[in-house]
Amino acid sequence: MGLLERFFKPSWGVHPDDHKRPAADVPLRTLPLPERLYVPLQQHVGGPARPVVLAGQKVLKGQLLAEAQGNISAPVHAPTSGRVLAIGEVTAPHPSGLAQLAITLASDGDERWLEREPVADPFALAPEEIARLTAAAGVVGLGGATFPAAVKFNLGRRLKVSTLIVNGGECEPYLSSDDAVMRVRAAEVVDGLRIVMHAIGAANALVGIEDNKPEAIAAMRAAAAPFGDVAIRPVPARYPMGSDKQLIQVLTGKEVPADARAAEVGVLVHNVSTCAAVHRALRRGEALVERIVTVNGGAVRAPGNLLAPIGARVADLLAFAGLAAEPARLILGGPMMGTLLPHANVPLVKGASGVLAFDAREAARPAAGPCIRCGSCTVACPMGLLPLEMASRIRAGDLAGATGFGLSDCISCGCCAWVCPSHIPLVQYFSHARGELAAGERARLRNEATRRLVEQRGERLARDAREKAAAAAKRKAERDAAKAKAAAATESAAASSAAVSAKAVSP
Amino acid sequence: MSATVLSAPVAAPHAATSASVSRVMLWVMAALAPATLFGFWLYGWPAVHLWWITIAFALLGESLCLRLMRRAALPVLFDGSALLTGWLLALSLPPWAPWWIGATGGFFATVIAKQVFGGLGQNLFNPAMVARVALLISFPVQMTLWVAPVPLGSAAAPGFVDGLRITLGALPGALDAVASASVLGHAKTELSRGVDLLHSFAVSSAPTFGLDGMRAGSMGETASLLLAGGGALLLALRIISWHIPLAMLAAIALPAAILHAADPARYLDAGSHLLAGGTLLGAFFIATDYVTSPNTRAGQLLFGAGVGGLTFLIRTWGGYPEGIAFAVLLMNALVPVIDRYLRPRIHGRDRRGRALDIPDGEGS
């Protein structure tokens, strides 16, 4: 960093009101087991899982319900013991309100586990074995990215990553589930991250925690004290500190090149909750069937963190925490990047760190006005983009122009839209443009595939015609030959008869 | 499950800053208020009347355009931008100028310089400065008639009604009684007459100036301390950043200081340049206009330096004694170019937009 760059240090990010307390300070509660659980087949990045159970079948807690399919995928397991009621469509936790396939489970209330096979000493296992067990337990990135953790392990080992970065940033307002994990399960997090270090061959680990969580920092420091290669690093509270690229830069000074993976600069990022899940997968042999989730927002009577099974409905969580008012807006995740929920009858998924029920005051958004080119978004953008220029191009339908301004580098953190004094929904413009570009690309590929099919059909028709012609020619030749033979035969017969007659005549 | 799907889903973020366009405009007005009140006191009732007439016609122009476009006028009027435009224009006018100067200017600013371009956020040029330059070129006499300070309460100060009559042009001769020259105008005139600065400012009739702002000039430009205070307020509230004002003031002061040191008889000193004319008003309130200034920090530095440098050039060698308005307009025209070439570096890419190299030593 040159002197000039030091002076003009980028001042990215925003400081929204964090609203984390009092929810963060309430002791962890356990959600009473709901009667029905709806376990979606796709709760991760990659291919959806393939069901391996049948409707009506009895399953135990932790039993495999659907297996991973393809290289990047993750299995899902039964969050409790009971009976499979159906495999069908339920509303996905997605703003579109579209359906997705899920396995519906009726719990028997016994919570009987499948026989678990804990690993006494994970550090004696080969790294590949740790990755295999982690994958089998269905562990995915719990910070919200939901990328299968084991795939990242293998990538990190292949690229010889030296530093594991453990993300305890949790910069999203309202959320405190990672905070709760670090406070309550600090030893599990530290053990889990050391297992991850072993799995990827990292020499040291840096745990980045925003300095607005002093209790979590203290707990983690105590848990990590015996291990010299694990450093707890408080980082300034600033949104989006919990974004991979920004946390890597703050902790190591390294900048991940565009279009490259963090592992290529020698670091790998895992979330604290993911590390705790890795610990449970190995030390206890437990599949990922539950998670700690923050229930918060103005409409919630008793906000706090809940330990809830995957597949519980958002409505169950809200009913347990109590509603003080009819929620004006339901969000899965944080307010900055979370997804709007169409209604509360959607299942809790692995990547859901929070459920927010906003009251009318929190949900109120002023109408969008014209851009006054104030440049706030440019200053706030942690990626150094020009959101106002991209949005004005997308508004005019010039998606290529927006791409030229770095649309593909946007991390959808929402800083620009948050800070905009005209309240322009910038992120929605970018999401729309990306969706359109992806749809265009799909259509192009489809067009190409169609061309290939047409060509193949043309070839087939030509071949058929050729073969038909050849067959016809052959038949004709055969017919001709037969005819010729017949003709020859008649001729010779005639000749012989003639001869006979001649003979007969000659005497 | 029941599926009451929202017709139009809303994307994240589901939270927003409390800032808004109208709030920004209100703070800018609050920062302008002290200097404006000082101007009212210093130049008396005619200045007050000119101020409200200018603003009224700016609002009238805006609402007329919105009416023609069949858009609701009230929400746009309440964003405060037209009011601020009229206000800034009024502050840059000679305080005893006739009413039709303010009326034409205010109308011109919102109709021609703003709404014709498409309204708020679309105009290429600063509306207040477009109007000021149009007035200066069209009515050079009225636009360069300054009055000596006649503070309210002093014997020479006209009362409310007399003030209105002066503004409406019904008291001919009143202006001649108190006509004075601005510092920059005086320096330019005397230099063109061949009198050097050492002599022209030594005579007793020469305009004096200091930090107290008791001198001839446009309505809102003389109260240097109050303007700087308003600028400091905007900086503290992070409504403006330091880049444009600092670059602009430096680009005026540096060449002035150097040339003054070289030849004090021909060139005004840096202090006069900074305090006289609309330098401070321009640096904190006009050049920092969001719509017509660059978006990036580097671009803002370049823009500020350009405005400052051009102002100095025009004041020193140009035909007009004051150059802020021209300099702002010239640099406004360059803003799209600046924004095109001075983009911030994208994280993970170099300045040209290529992905950074993956370091060799890593991962092995």
Added chain:
Amino acid sequence: MLIAILSLTLLGAVLGLGLGLAARRFHVEGDPLVAQIEALMPGSNCGQCGFPGCPGAASAIAAGSAPVTACPPGGRALAKALAEKLGIAIDLGQVADAGPRIAAVAEEICIGCCRCIKVCPTDAIVGAAKQIHNVMREACTGCGNCVERCPTEAVTLQPVPVTLQHWVWPRPQLAGA
């Protein structure tokens, strides 16, 4: 007089020679635009545009007698690509892109006559005589040839259902801006 005739003749000869040489040197093969446009099109010759196959549509679009939005299977994506190629601006909002549609066989009506299979330009229908036919979603372009051919009206065009993977955020609708 003679000089004038000679000089003009010479001038004409030189210029004619120049033109002839230029024509040979800067010779352009056919109309490359038609070929380029044709390359962008689906090539299934489905005939929905009303022209004789994709080459016919391509030359019509190149000549300007057909809009770039003429190809229903190509949809918006193709219209956009063509507009870029031709350097013209189009309002994509006007493109009647009611979403892609593909053929579906009603199994209870299908008699297994194989007629639809023969007219499918992309071999998207599988089946055999006296067997129920089926449409391969990925290969069907929604041209509708099979619909017309089916004697029992068992084939219909159905909109492709929107899935989570294909859903696109709508563009924000702003009132004031």
